[in-house]
Amino acid sequence: MNTVATLLVGVAIFVGIIGIIVPVLPGAILSLAAILVWALEVQSSIGWIVFAAAVVLIGASQVVKYIVPERRLRESGVPRRSMFVGVLLGIVGFFVIPVVGMFVGFPLGVYLSERQRLGAHDRAWVSTKHALRATGLSIVIELIGTSLAAAVWLVAVLFLV
Template identity: 50%
Template sequence: MLFLLGVAIGLVGILVPVMPGTLLILAVVAGWSAVVNEPRGWAVLGFVAVLIALSTVVKYAVPGRHLRNAGVPTSSILLGAVLGIVGFFVVPVIGLPLGFVLGIYLAEHRRVGHTRARGTTVTALKAVGLSLLIELTAGLIAASALFVGAITT
């Protein structure tokens, strides 16, 4: 039961970026697999590890492509990433997405002016939401895999 609580904390970590939620979920599943020490437990761990690795790639690739298709250049995305990292340390909980969106707005404001920068900023907000949705979906699938593995062992 404690393992399911750990996964629930990981899911909260995805929604409130204070801790790496998917990595916490992976660690909890690895701990559960070690305690159970049965082939089914290791299969669940393998599934969750592949799922989280794949979702990590997808959560950056898909929104990044969405931004590039909207005409946001890589330099604006990089500035958004840098300000997102700074924001993570300056403003707890919401600093990462706030810094990312602010960075894109500032870069685009300088590049194309206020009016067009608003549009790319909205696109950046959608990209952040899409990234969060991808990671949350992977976390929920991982939690479901652990639950199914736990009740069948």
């Protein structure tokens, strides 16, 4: 594979990682797709082993990113309904306030739902902080899985192919 194509795959992986931190793009999927394109182009056993490792790492992070935060939310008493309202307002916010609207809409939605459910500002704010921590944990888990897959790809590019 030529250097320019490898560089473009690296850029796509990097953009995917940025898409995890700033959830505008499906970051993990973009990174995995870039590694697949690289494996298809390289056409070697190392390429397919790297792709398989990326599938396992990113796939595992996709599963864990839902299980662990969900369990923590249940333990803290935040219902799924509040998270759903947060996601809906996050989506609306994304279109109403470009770029940062999601970051405004999600906590606002969780807070309003919890305020309606619990009645008191203090308790609703505590629930909102739990939801924000769970969301942050989910992002970190996905970021770790995708970064490890990117590291495996980079080691293969630098030292094996």
